[in-house]
Amino acid sequence: xxxGCSPVPMLKWIKADLHIHTVLSACADLDMSPREIINTAKxxxxxxxxxxxxxxxxxxxACREVAKGTGITVLFGMEVQTREEVHxxxxxxxxxxxDSFAALVAQHLPSNWLSLGAGExxxxxxxxxxxxxxxxxxxxxxxxxxxxxxxxxxxRHQGLTIAAHVDRPQYSLLANLGFVPPELPVAALExxxxxxxxxxxxxxxxxxxxxxxxxxxxxxxxxxxxYTYFYVAEDVTLSEIRMxxxxxxxxxxxxxx
Amino acid sequence: xxxxxxxxxxxxxxxxxxxxxxxxxxxxxxADLISLVMANAKQDDLWLTxxxxxxxxxxxxxxxxxxxxxxxxxxxxxxxxxKANEEKISLFGSxxxxxxLAGRLYVCGLQPSxxxxxx
Numbered sequence: 001x002x003x004g005c006s007p008v009p010m011l012k013w014i015k016a017d018l019h020i021h022t023v024l025s026a027c028a029d030l031d032m033s034p035r036e037i038i039n040t041a042k043x044x045x046x047x048x049x050x051x052x053x054x055x056x057x058x059x060x061x062a063c064r065e066v067a068k069g070t071g072i073t074v075l076f077g078m079e080v081q082t083r084e085e086v087h088x089x090x091x092x093x094x095x096x097x098x099d100s101f102a103a104l105v106a107q108h109l110p111s112n113w114l115s116l117g118a119g120e121x122x123x124x125x126x127x128x129x130x131x132x133x134x135x136x137x138x139x140x141x142x143x144x145x146x147x148x149x150x151x152x153x154x155x156r157h158q159g160l161t162i163a164a165h166v167d168r169p170q171y172s173l174l175a176n177l178g179f180v181p182p183e184l185p186v187a188a189l190e191x192x193x194x195x196x197x198x199x200x201x202x203x204x205x206x207x208x209x210x211x212x213x214x215x216x217x218x219x220x221x222x223x224x225x226x227y228t229y230f231y232v233a234e235d236v237t238l239s240e241i242r243m244x245x246x247x248x249x250x251x252x253x254x255x256x257x
Numbered sequence: 258x259x260x261x262x263x264x265x266x267x268x269x270x271x272x273x274x275x276x277x278x279x280x281x282x283x284x285x286x287x288a289d290l291i292s293l294v295m296a297n298a299k300q301d302d303l304w305l306t307x308x309x310x311x312x313x314x315x316x317x318x319x320x321x322x323x324x325x326x327x328x329x330x331x332x333x334x335x336x337x338x339x340k341a342n343e344e345k346i347s348l349f350g351s352x353x354x355x356x357x358l359a360g361r362l363y364v365c366g367l368q369p370s371x372x373x374x375x376x
């Protein structure tokens with residue numbers, strides 16, 4: 001028995017979805033409440049979620065509260081729209097760091113808030129699905145920050161940046177910027193394509209880990225053909241995810257049907 | 258049409274060193290999505306856009322575009338300007354809306370090839 005070494009944690013495969021919207025995103029259905037999301041994830045055997053509303057983190061804590069005792073881990077996340085209209089999923093290791101990042105984002109949203117369209121609702125809710133308040137500012141707008149600025153700010157908040165839905169014809173790194181900018185510190189690319197097809201069409205994507213997330217705006221979207229699986233310690237943290245994306249310490253990631 | 262003439266006609270702001278003033282502009286391509294430009298722009302085209310990200314330089318260099326004009330008063334990142342000078346790509350700026358810029362280019366005689374053939 002070795003002395004002075006930290007014990008090797010038990011690793012296991014965990015089904016994950018790192019891009020989910022709640023009722024705080026105007027484009028999401030009203031059934032995307034913390035209870036419904038966590039219940040659906042439980043039914044689907046998803047063990048790791050990231051809640052990623054547009055430019056807001058207010059509903060993450062409620063989702064984490066509902067997830068308590070279920071074995072499901074919920075990460076603090078946010079989906080950001082850069083100056084170039086590129087969508088980035090940003091994940092953070094703690095509420096404090098996510099809060100601090102959210103404050104920074106608020107400073108870079110347009111000062112002349114657009115109002116919400118008819119029927120659009122952005123609701124901050126409790127773990128009991130009670131509405132705390134309605135956010136009337138249109139949260140989905142481009143920040144006055146470039147993709148590089150956002151990646152840098154996320155790194156300063158000890159977070160991870162994932163380029164969202166890179167195969168979409170708009171709001172994606174590949175459509176808007178043509179190719180992955182050299183040395184952009186994105187931890188992974190979110191795609192629905194298989195690796196070979198993506199690499200053939202976009203050679204600049206070679207070398208980046210790929211993830212498959214739902215970008216769910218309604219409950220049925222959580223049920224997908226393919227999922228990301230992480231081989232990580234049972235007590236999942238963002239650093240476990242970081243290790244898996246880098247293939248360190250026996251941690252790994254794969255996409256499977 | 259010479260690039261230097263166009264710069265004068267449209268009173269464009271020079272964002273980088275002026276690389277190849279005597280260069281001929283072959284045509285114009287207007288888009289903000291770089292993927293569209295990759296697929297459609299041609300050598301010697303003037304690229305009219307709102308996009309100020311550094312990736313515009315790599316693409317302008319790859320496709321051998323005559324220059325990039327960033328319209329609508331959009332700001333261009335410092336890194337973009339630095340890279341453009343390195344790659345000898347001319348970048349220009351204008352506070353005019355890109356519709357207005359496109360219109361002026363058209364009046365200058367830079368018409369889509371299909372229309373030019375009709376004359």
